[in-house]
Amino acid sequence: MRPYTMLMLSTSIRLCAGYDTGQISQILLFEDFIDRFGQTNAQGEKEFESIVSSLLVSLMSIGTLFGALIGSFFLDRWGRRKTLTFAVFWFIIGNIIQITAMRSWVHITIGRMVAGLGVGSLSIAVPLYMSETSPKEIRGTIVASYQFLITIGILVANLINYGTRTIEDSDASWRIVIGIGIFFSLPLGIGIMFAPESPRWLAGKGDWEGAHLASARLRGCKDNMQDIYVLQDMQEMRESIEMQQAAGEGTWMECITGGASGIPKLVYRTVLGCAVQFLQQWTGVNYFFYYGATIFQAAGTEDPILVQLILGAVNVVCTVPGLWWLERVGRRTPLFYGALWQAVWLLIFASIGVARPPQENDSSGVVMIVAACMFIASFASTWGPGAWVVIGEIFPLRTRAKQASLATAFNWLGNFMIAFLTPFADSGIGFAFGFVLFGTNLAAALLIWFFCYESKGLSLEAVDTMYSEKGLKPWHSAKWVPAGYTDRKNRDEQYWIEHAHAKGTGNGEVKTTPTRLSDD
Numbered sequence: 001m002r003p004y005t006m007l008m009l010s011t012s013i014r015l016c017a018g019y020d021t022g023q024i025s026q027i028l029l030f031e032d033f034i035d036r037f038g039q040t041n042a043q044g045e046k047e048f049e050s051i052v053s054s055l056l057v058s059l060m061s062i063g064t065l066f067g068a069l070i071g072s073f074f075l076d077r078w079g080r081r082k083t084l085t086f087a088v089f090w091f092i093i094g095n096i097i098q099i100t101a102m103r104s105w106v107h108i109t110i111g112r113m114v115a116g117l118g119v120g121s122l123s124i125a126v127p128l129y130m131s132e133t134s135p136k137e138i139r140g141t142i143v144a145s146y147q148f149l150i151t152i153g154i155l156v157a158n159l160i161n162y163g164t165r166t167i168e169d170s171d172a173s174w175r176i177v178i179g180i181g182i183f184f185s186l187p188l189g190i191g192i193m194f195a196p197e198s199p200r201w202l203a204g205k206g207d208w209e210g211a212h213l214a215s216a217r218l219r220g221c222k223d224n225m226q227d228i229y230v231l232q233d234m235q236e237m238r239e240s241i242e243m244q245q246a247a248g249e250g251t252w253m254e255c256i257t258g259g260a261s262g263i264p265k266l267v268y269r270t271v272l273g274c275a276v277q278f279l280q281q282w283t284g285v286n287y288f289f290y291y292g293a294t295i296f297q298a299a300g301t302e303d304p305i306l307v308q309l310i311l312g313a314v315n316v317v318c319t320v321p322g323l324w325w326l327e328r329v330g331r332r333t334p335l336f337y338g339a340l341w342q343a344v345w346l347l348i349f350a351s352i353g354v355a356r357p358p359q360e361n362d363s364s365g366v367v368m369i370v371a372a373c374m375f376i377a378s379f380a381s382t383w384g385p386g387a388w389v390v391i392g393e394i395f396p397l398r399t400r401a402k403q404a405s406l407a408t409a410f411n412w413l414g415n416f417m418i419a420f421l422t423p424f425a426d427s428g429i430g431f432a433f434g435f436v437l438f439g440t441n442l443a444a445a446l447l448i449w450f451f452c453y454e455s456k457g458l459s460l461e462a463v464d465t466m467y468s469e470k471g472l473k474p475w476h477s478a479k480w481v482p483a484g485y486t487d488r489k490n491r492d493e494q495y496w497i498e499h500a501h502a503k504g505t506g507n508g509e510v511k512t513t514p515t516r517l518s519d520d
Contacts (some may be wrong), residue, residue: 019153019184023177024057024290026161026305029297030168037105050423056109057290058419063094063113065412067120072405074121080129080198087125088189091118091181098178116412124408128401131392131460132198133218135229148323151315151380153184154289158312162305200397200460203237211237233459240397240461250399255406263396264468272451273391273407279444280387281414283342284437285379288372290419295426301358301365314373315380322381326389330456330478335390335448338382343441345375346434353431368431383444387411393455396464454478457488 027033028048037056038046048056067087074083094115101108160180164173196214203211212234221227253259258267288295288311297304325334349371352358358365395403425433454477455463462482466472472480481488 019157019181023157023161023181026158026165026308027174027177028053028057029305030165030173032169032171033174036103036171037101037108050427052105054420054423056105056112058416059109060112060116060119061412061416061419063116064120064123065116065409065416067117067122068124068405068408068412069120070117071121071124071408072401075125075128075201075401075405079201080125080132081192081195083121083125084129084192085189087118087121088185089118091115091122091185092189094118095178095182099175120408120412123411124401124405127388127392128404129198132200133196133214135219135233148316148319148385151312151319151384155309155312155316158305158309162309165305199233200237203234203241204397208234208238236459236461240464250402252402255399255403263398264470266396266399268451269394269396269467270403270406272447273394273403274410275447276387276390276444276452277407277411278414279440279447280383281411281418282437282440283339283379283383283444284346284418284434284440285376285384286415286418287422287433287437288376290422296365296369301369307369310369311372311376314376315384318377318380319384322385325381326386327456330454331386331389331393332448332452332454332474332478334382335386335452336445338378338386339441339445339448341378342375342383343438343445345371345378346438346441349375350431350434350438353434357431390452390455393458393460393463394453394467397460450474454480458482 034046034048037048037052039049039052041047067090071083071087074086078086094111094113094117097111097114098108099111101111157177160177164176167173196217197210199211199214199218202208202214212230215233216227216230219227219230219233221230251259254266255270256267289308295304296307301307322334349368352364352367352371356364358368391404391407422433425436451474453463453466453472453474455466456478458466465482466477466480469480
């Protein structure tokens with residue numbers, strides 16, 4: 001079971017999450033959907049009131065918030081695989097509730113909240129599982145692919161919405177769009193049960209034999225249990241787990257207060273993870289993906305659904321170089337400069353929209369669409385995948401599930417706030433809301449520069465050690481290497497030299513006979 005196989009198993013559910021994000025923007029414009037769930041205005045026409053459209057879109061994020069918090073409970077007790085299957089079940093139930101809605105917007109909103117419970121659990125379980133099962137050499141790319149698959153889901157939703165707009169006067173238009181999401185989730189719900197459990201979770205439960213076998217399967221070395229990289233993984237896990245388990249099981253309060261765990265910068269990492277995830281949403285990406293079609297329709301665009309399709313395509317295409325960038329350049333640089341670049345284009349978007357209203361100036365609409373595309377291009381290649389990579393790496397094993405759960409909950413809290421507030425901001429201050437998002441992007445850049453450490457090329461255990469290093473500044477962290485090594489790049493080669501005759505003991509311990517390179 002190689003890393004790309006794990007990637008394929010997670011593809012379906014990330015498509016689901018992205019698909020759900022992309023579908024709602026256009027569905028709000030469908031004639032039958034407005035007729036069934038909209039409100040009658042003073043002119044006797046059906047339309048969505050701001051509060052209704054806010055709740056219809058945003059309450060799913062409340063479901064995902066609770067799903068992310070609940071998910072950590074099951075992740076610690078059931079393991080990663082069973083939790084993923086359970087979350088898929090709730091996602092499917094939620095979609096079925098939505099499809100059966102007839103005339104009540106409350107009915108369909110409840111369905112979105114239930115589906116959100118599943119999506120929230122998956123949003124913590126998937127990156128956690130991928131980070132724990134991926135070799136450190138490609139962990140950044142594997143975890144970042146989480147976001148890439150979300151972008152594909154958004155694009156697929158845009159394409160299907162674009163196709164079904166010809167039957168927007170029929171309930172089939174939106175029922176088909178929602179129902180297709182169920183089929184995206186089935187491959188993961190079934191396929192994940194045939195994949196290995198996280199070796200780090202097994203080791204944390206004391207099942208070293210199972211962890212050794214799972215690690216070997218994940219590296220494609222099932223028939224060579226003594227593979228040097230497998231043994232290295234086991235040794236690092238053993239050293240880290242023994243140190244952390246000496247203090248007992250991590251608690252929620254410990255993540256917030258530090259408690260008596262003795263783990264350095266534990267609260268620091270909790271706050272950092274929560275802030276990164278919250279600000280990922282407040283970059284403003286879902287300002288465009290949740291309400292883009294409505295925003296560009298109000299701006300006088302002739303075909304707002306086509307504009308939304310273009311934004312979705314830019315999102316997918318620009319995520320690809322982001323996967324390479326995060327692995328080759330690192331985490332800090334893309335996130336820092338990405339936030340600054342996004343701030344620039346949001347400033348242009350808001351300035352043009354306020355100074356030259358697009359309803360009165362056709363050229364303004366074109367500039368705003370270009371600005372939106374440039375913003376999406378930056379987000380897709382930096383903050384989109386980068387935020388998930390960060391929370392997949394910075395937490396210690398003892399409290400990893402709980403801290404990742406808190407961080408993901410803040411992501412969905414930010415998501416909810418954007419989804420809920422945008423209709424009111426749109427009717428109140430209009431395009432000036434872009435100035436607010438300009439400020440949040442500057443805050444995101446400062447957060448990364450002053451608080452986020454560079455984890456490129458390090459094992460999860462080494463990342464934990466780096467954050468524990470006293471006196472190490474984040475802006476100098478790219479030069480940090482584990483004790484006994486001179487370079488992150490040649491770390492594995494050094495390990496091979498020192499452990500050429502390593503033998504596994506079956507419980508995670510590696511007994512070694514040092515040797516010189518010439519002896520091999």
